[in-house]
Amino acid sequence: MELLKVDNINVYYGSIHAIKDVSFTVNEGEVVTLIGANGAGKSTILNTVSGLLRSKTGTVDFLGQSINHVPPHKIVAMGMAHCPEGRRVFLQMSVRDNLEMGAYTQPNSGVDEDIEKIYKLFPRLKERYKQVAGTLSGGEQQMLAMGRAMMSHPKLLMLDEPSMGLAPLLVEQIFDIIRELHAQGTTILLVEQNASMALEVADRAYVLETGRVTMSGTGKEVAESPAVKAAYLGG
Amino acid sequence: MEFLSYLISGISLGSVYAIIALGYTMVYGIAKMLNFAHGDVIMVGGYISFCATTYLGLPAVVSILLAMAVCTVLGIVIEGLAYKPLRAAPSLAVLITAIGVSYLLQNSALLIWGAAAKSYTPIISGTLQLFGGKLSIQYISILTVIVCLVIMAGLTLFTSKSKMGKAMRACSEDKGAAQLMGINVNQTISVTFAIGSALAAVAGVLLCSYSPSLMPTTGSMPGIKAFTAAVFGGIGSIPGAFLGGILLGVIEALAKAYISMQLANAIVFAVLIVVLLVKPTGLLGKKVMEKV
Numbered sequence: 001m002e003l004l005k006v007d008n009i010n011v012y013y014g015s016i017h018a019i020k021d022v023s024f025t026v027n028e029g030e031v032v033t034l035i036g037a038n039g040a041g042k043s044t045i046l047n048t049v050s051g052l053l054r055s056k057t058g059t060v061d062f063l064g065q066s067i068n069h070v071p072p073h074k075i076v077a078m079g080m081a082h083c084p085e086g087r088r089v090f091l092q093m094s095v096r097d098n099l100e101m102g103a104y105t106q107p108n109s110g111v112d113e114d115i116e117k118i119y120k121l122f123p124r125l126k127e128r129y130k131q132v133a134g135t136l137s138g139g140e141q142q143m144l145a146m147g148r149a150m151m152s153h154p155k156l157l158m159l160d161e162p163s164m165g166l167a168p169l170l171v172e173q174i175f176d177i178i179r180e181l182h183a184q185g186t187t188i189l190l191v192e193q194n195a196s197m198a199l200e201v202a203d204r205a206y207v208l209e210t211g212r213v214t215m216s217g218t219g220k221e222v223a224e225s226p227a228v229k230a231a232y233l234g235g
Numbered sequence: 236m237e238f239l240s241y242l243i244s245g246i247s248l249g250s251v252y253a254i255i256a257l258g259y260t261m262v263y264g265i266a267k268m269l270n271f272a273h274g275d276v277i278m279v280g281g282y283i284s285f286c287a288t289t290y291l292g293l294p295a296v297v298s299i300l301l302a303m304a305v306c307t308v309l310g311i312v313i314e315g316l317a318y319k320p321l322r323a324a325p326s327l328a329v330l331i332t333a334i335g336v337s338y339l340l341q342n343s344a345l346l347i348w349g350a351a352a353k354s355y356t357p358i359i360s361g362t363l364q365l366f367g368g369k370l371s372i373q374y375i376s377i378l379t380v381i382v383c384l385v386i387m388a389g390l391t392l393f394t395s396k397s398k399m400g401k402a403m404r405a406c407s408e409d410k411g412a413a414q415l416m417g418i419n420v421n422q423t424i425s426v427t428f429a430i431g432s433a434l435a436a437v438a439g440v441l442l443c444s445y446s447p448s449l450m451p452t453t454g455s456m457p458g459i460k461a462f463t464a465a466v467f468g469g470i471g472s473i474p475g476a477f478l479g480g481i482l483l484g485v486i487e488a489l490a491k492a493y494i495s496m497q498l499a500n501a502i503v504f505a506v507l508i509v510v511l512l513v514k515p516t517g518l519l520g521k522k523v524m525e526k527v
Contacts, residue, residue, distance in 0.1 A: 052411060076417030088412040090405050092521065101405050104398070105417035152417060 001028045003156050003187050004049065004080075008058035011041075011048050018044045019055070020211040026156065026189050031182050033190040033198040033219070035232060036208030042191040043085045045208075046158050049189075050082040051075045063155070077105040081154035085161050085191075087145040091134035095125055098133050098144055102151030111151075118147040121177060139170040146177065150186075157181065158189045163197065175201060195232035199223040207232075236369050241492040242485060247376035249484020250383035251445070254438040255461030256468070256476035257390060258431030264407040264471040265427045268326065271333040272313060274458015275340035276432050280306045280439030281449050282348055285355050295358040302436040310432025311425050319421065337455075344451035357444035375444045382441065386434060387477050394473065403427060407471065460487075460500075463507050469520025478518055 004026040011019035019041045026032045034042050047053040049060055051072035059066050067075055076082075081102075090098050099118055103111045119126035122143040128136060133144055142162055149157055159178070163171040175197050182188060182201065192198035199205055202219035207228060215222060222228055255277060262270045280302040287298035317336050321329050359378055362371045394400035405413040406423045414420055442457055443449050460483060468479025483503060490502040510518065 050415060052414065071419075072414040073417045073419045076415065082415045084412060084415060088409055088415075090408045090412065092408055093401070093404060097401055097404075100398075101401060101413070101416045101418070104402060108398070148416070 005061040009055035010057045030203045031188045033202035033205045035195040040208040041211040079155035081149040082158045083149040087141045089133040096129045102148035160191045163194045245485035245488030247379045249481035250379045252461045252464045253477045253480025256465040256480045259465040260476040268329045272336035274454035276435040277439040278454030280436030281443040303433045306432040306436035307429045310428040314428040341451045352448040352450045355443040355447040355449045469517030472519045475519035
């Protein structure tokens, strides 16, 4: 079943045409990745899907319903979580309060239990639950951002560059968690510059170049394509 | 003993500034705008309370509640009509709009209630005599300090414990991320204006109980001083507004008593300039943390 269907979107920043005729789908239970260089438009696409930006053309359908004109906070309530680029955790709020904000659309009764689940997934967050998020390391902030996004029980989890700026060991950890979430049945749309890691976990992949989709296929197909190898995987 | 009485009057005057400053600081924290019409909402609160007691014969407590209700609605309407359409506009445009709203409120009051000063009946009168009459404290002073402390404690609890209060803090830090949590940012801003305006009504009633002459410009000077207090304490910070308000009131009262009646306001603003030179974020202002 198609969870997310993006059809022919065009996004502009003023007069700059950032996203050109992009279409893609994410099916239930899949991990789909968008890979591409800096400035290819990956984050712009995620921001358009979550409603922070709007496309001039085409449609974005979520759960079979057009969300072109649905405000971002209502899209979250429909079951989409967007873990934005640069983590964007609330630096002046405690780890626990950050997680509670992730559950903003959820009934209060289940929040404590959900937070315990997140602590199991990220034990580091439990150790630091009282600390202000600004005092966490980059890796811990990324864990918090992912945990916070999970708090809304998303049907679709969108992760924007979760490995950015992290040490290799932490990148491994983050991808282990992506695999675990996938195994638990979470549908994930992953945007990454770290193409090799992303293609490893992805069922399907789309390659973006200067605002256009230039290639798509299964993770394996894309990883083995000579063009992608040359451009993103170091030959 | 004389000093003590000046100090007490400074603290109670400062409490009024603090209540007004809370409105400025909350709105600034979340909407990143200076609501220069805030002082005039105080004046409207005073007039509503005045009309309720004088023309309708309602008890003081009811008149306060009525003033709070009217100002809450007024705050939401001002935000929705004047500021919300400018959400994406440059901050200068919003600032000028706020000044425009301020004049609109003053002149509307002029049309409705006229230019002549109304004589407001203090909600509570009488004085407390201590030390055999050597120290007398007005009951209104005591009431003001208590009200200010209750409001301060209530707001602190609200922002640190309640879901809505936490959402406000989230919005003040990062509106985009707050939206991605499912927080309705526009609604949160409306609630902030509502709370700030209700506090302005309370401040209006207290202020008019101190200096009972009520005019369309009654809110201007206290508004500007409370704004100063908010900046003094660190704009955006709730404890900062409280501290800034109290300090400003004390400085003003002591300057009036010991230096010069005429120069008191100049001294208050001079202190502000010195504080900002030494600590540009204000006394309790937060340093913006850089992302790692």
